Amino acid sequence: MTMRTRLSLIIIACLFACAGIVSATPEEDKKAFQKFYMQKFPGIALEDFANGVYSIDQDAREQWEAMNDFPPYEDDLEIGEELFNTPFSNGKNYASCFENGGINIRQNYPRFDTERNTVITLELAINECRTSNGEDPLPYKKGDLARISAYMASTSEGSLINIIIPNKGDGLTAYQAGKQYYYSKRGQLNFSCSNCHIQNVGRKARSETLSPSLGHPTHFPVYRMKWASLGTMHRRFDICNKQVGAQPLAAQSDAYKNLEYFLTYMSNGLPVNGPASRK
């Protein structure tokens, strides 16, 4: 075998390997994703990753657990429940828009709507419920929408995330777009989501431990001390983008919805434990 033939074979093998990585099924992606964290942090149970950074940082976890004796989001949760149960001006309410009256459904969101051919996040569904009943939409990142979403998440506590990618429509395309967004470097600092949350997970960025992406979506909306309020996942995406010098996108933009779809699929099988508090 000549050198030239060997070189050609190596190149062809590399191309096949790359094609394999890109065309991996979502289930294969999820297995590789979860396996990475399980190997990186042996001894931590899969479901414990639902506690985000506190699954891998014992010192911070002790402080967090002490703080959770009086969760800072408790008032917001009560307001969220009240808002959820308050009828619209037409007499209907949020429960009328969702399956199972909106109770214990968080684990199924975001879902792919095959008829509309787009990803529907829980926050989008809440606002669409409002507008279809003659109410104004709420701002997506914080405030009452985050409170209602937090209450709905709380009714799913312990239910396992179960994101489905339907064969019909462009569900797989949306998933792949979210996957590409997650792994693409962006911003002036040239960082991808994975550069912090996979390649450098567990390391420090200044005084903060970089959290694993496995389990990120289980506990949103979160109450961040920095915000002194509840915020949705798209509010967090916005901050992540800014931190790497990228121009953030609008909440509920296709790119953010697809990213949430991919990320939540990666956490399939983990229990919902939102809302939660973070530094």
Next chain:
Amino acid sequence: MNTKTLLFVLLLSFASFATISQSATQSHAKIAIQQANELWQQSIAAGHAWNTIQPLVAQAKQALANKDFETAIALANEASAQSKQALIQAEFEKNNWINNLPK
């Protein structure tokens, strides 16, 4: 031509030259800002805009409004340079992103 007339003609020439050079600088600043804006929009469309570009374009417009044309051009050129980098990043990441998958 007496000395007074000569001085007057010279003064008039200088004034005309200053006006021409100022308007040229102003038009240069406008062109630089327009170019910066177009490149910024391209980086947004590519999904890779940097959050440093918009403030530079806004500052360039403010400098133009303040008739500080040199600053306006410098800021607009910086915004254009960053947008070009963002577009290179967008193009590169079309294939490079798979290198960030967990290993």
